[in-house]
Amino acid sequence: xxxxxxxxxxxxxxxxxxxxxxxxxxxxxxxxxxxxxxxxxxxxxxxxxxxxxxxxxxxxxxxxxxxxxxxxxxxxxxxxxxxxxxxxxxxxxxxxxxxxxxxxxxxxxxxxxxxxxxxxxxxxxxxxxxxxxxxxxxxxxxxxxxxxxxxxxxxxxxxxx
Amino acid sequence: xxxxxxxxxxxxxxxxxxxxxxxxxxxxxxxxxxxxxxxxxxxxxxxxxxxxxxxxxxxxxxxxxxxxxxxxxxxxxxxxxxxxxxxxxxxxxxxxxxxxxxxxxxxxxxxxxxxxxxxxxxxxxxxxxxxxxxxxxxxxxxxxxxxxxxxxxxxxxxxxxxxxxxxxxxxxxxxxxxxxxxxxxxxxxxxxxxxxxxxxxxxxxxxxxxxxxxxxxxxxxxxxxxxxxxxxxxxxxxxxxxxxxxxxxxxxxxxxxxxxxx
Numbered sequence: 001x002x003x004x005x006x007x008x009x010x011x012x013x014x015x016x017x018x019x020x021x022x023x024x025x026x027x028x029x030x031x032x033x034x035x036x037x038x039x040x041x042x043x044x045x046x047x048x049x050x051x052x053x054x055x056x057x058x059x060x061x062x063x064x065x066x067x068x069x070x071x072x073x074x075x076x077x078x079x080x081x082x083x084x085x086x087x088x089x090x091x092x093x094x095x096x097x098x099x100x101x102x103x104x105x106x107x108x109x110x111x112x113x114x115x116x117x118x119x120x121x122x123x124x125x126x127x128x129x130x131x132x133x134x135x136x137x138x139x140x141x142x143x144x145x146x147x148x149x150x151x152x153x154x155x156x157x158x159x160x161x
Numbered sequence: 162x163x164x165x166x167x168x169x170x171x172x173x174x175x176x177x178x179x180x181x182x183x184x185x186x187x188x189x190x191x192x193x194x195x196x197x198x199x200x201x202x203x204x205x206x207x208x209x210x211x212x213x214x215x216x217x218x219x220x221x222x223x224x225x226x227x228x229x230x231x232x233x234x235x236x237x238x239x240x241x242x243x244x245x246x247x248x249x250x251x252x253x254x255x256x257x258x259x260x261x262x263x264x265x266x267x268x269x270x271x272x273x274x275x276x277x278x279x280x281x282x283x284x285x286x287x288x289x290x291x292x293x294x295x296x297x298x299x300x301x302x303x304x305x306x307x308x309x310x311x312x313x314x315x316x317x318x319x320x321x322x323x324x325x326x327x328x329x330x331x332x333x334x335x336x337x338x339x340x341x342x343x344x345x346x347x348x349x350x351x352x353x354x355x356x357x358x359x360x361x362x363x364x365x366x367x368x369x370x371x372x373x374x375x376x377x378x379x380x381x382x383x384x385x386x387x388x389x390x391x392x393x394x395x396x397x398x399x400x401x402x403x404x405x406x407x408x409x410x411x412x413x414x415x416x417x418x419x420x421x422x423x
Contacts (some may be wrong), residue, residue, distance in 0.1 A: 019164055019167035043196060043197075044245045046260065056259055058260045061261075062264060063195070063208075066213075131259070132257065
């Protein structure tokens with residue numbers, strides 16, 4: 001076993017883990033932060049996207065020990081303490097950007113990473129950035145609209161024509 | 162996945178020491194190695210994580226060259242070489258998806274030498290040098306077949322040095338599920354001539370299409386390779402594309418790369 005410490009959503013955490021423990025397993029099993037989902041476990045789906053030192057990564061394809069001393073942000077840290085959704089989360093709700101919700105934590109974390117690098121992306125840039133986030137419900141249109149809206153841009157009333 | 166010991170050296174010297182241990186395996190960004198270990202297709206008893214070694218993370222222009230540390234992430238290459246070597250930046254920016262590009266490293270990709278990976282095409286076409294902890298290896302000597310390289314046991318890629326071509330372009334026909342290249346062609350023109358490197362197509366991994374190089378060195382135009390047939394012998398054939406389809410794509414993508422290189 002290896003000792004491990006990192007910061008998760010601004011709070012210092014420690015643990016003792018096997019080398020093979022994935023970051024997503026550490027978050028879910030050791031810290032109880034089950035908002036980060038495992039859709040595929042093969043790097044395809046992006047439901048497990050979190051930020052490590054400000055960069056979006058697939059937490060199913062990173063060992064917990066690789067995040068030693070890192071600053072990790074998960075979906076649990078996105079809303080305010082009182083539960084008020086952040087701009088991106090609220091836009092997903094307003095624009096029906098989720099149905100079953102399984103992919104949503106990864107979608108929101110990828111969207112947050114995108115908007116930090118590119119505060120006003122167009123629809124094509126959003127689609128390109130979400131290449132590694134799969135959604136099997138929405139058909140993506142409303143996710144794109146939600147992210148456009150979250151970045152303060154006009155959104156057409158119809159999802160698709 | 163089987164468990165393993167985990168080393169996190171801070172310097173190249175420490176990493177090389179750690180890699181001397183029995184059954185030790187270097188871990189870059191892990192975007193291939195971790196999925197491979199999950200499937201138990203690899204089961205090293207010790208991983209030596211090199212991704213956070215500061216002296217292996219850099220992008221440095223130097224005298225007509227671009228030098229990139231072995232542990233530099235694809236996203237960093239995409240952002241930082243854009244002005245000097247746009248074809249390489251574009252290639253790096255098309256690997257996998259954004260999250261994969263934030264973790265995966267150039268050294269890891271080259272050490273693995275996946276037959277459908279993008280970076281080997283850029284390295285081979287640019288006539289780059291692979292620098293390791295113990296020597297410098299020319300691209301022509303480095304790639305030795307599918308998943309096979311000139312690296313010795315425990316040898317670590319510390320830096321890749323690209324001579325910046327006068328004109329270059331990479332065309333990737335993406336396999337949409339894996340986002341690897343079904344076929345990818347990197348064309349680079351330098352004072353000494355044109356080099357054409359093909360990934361994704363051959364059973365032997367990345368290779369140079371010499372007939373096209375000769376024709377394009379005479380005349381740098383897509384028409385120059387018209388009439389040169391690409392034999393389908395030795396091409397990869399799988400459910401994503403037959404050998405004949407891949408052979409066809411090689412010529413099409415080469416012509417497109419030449420046109421796009423201007």
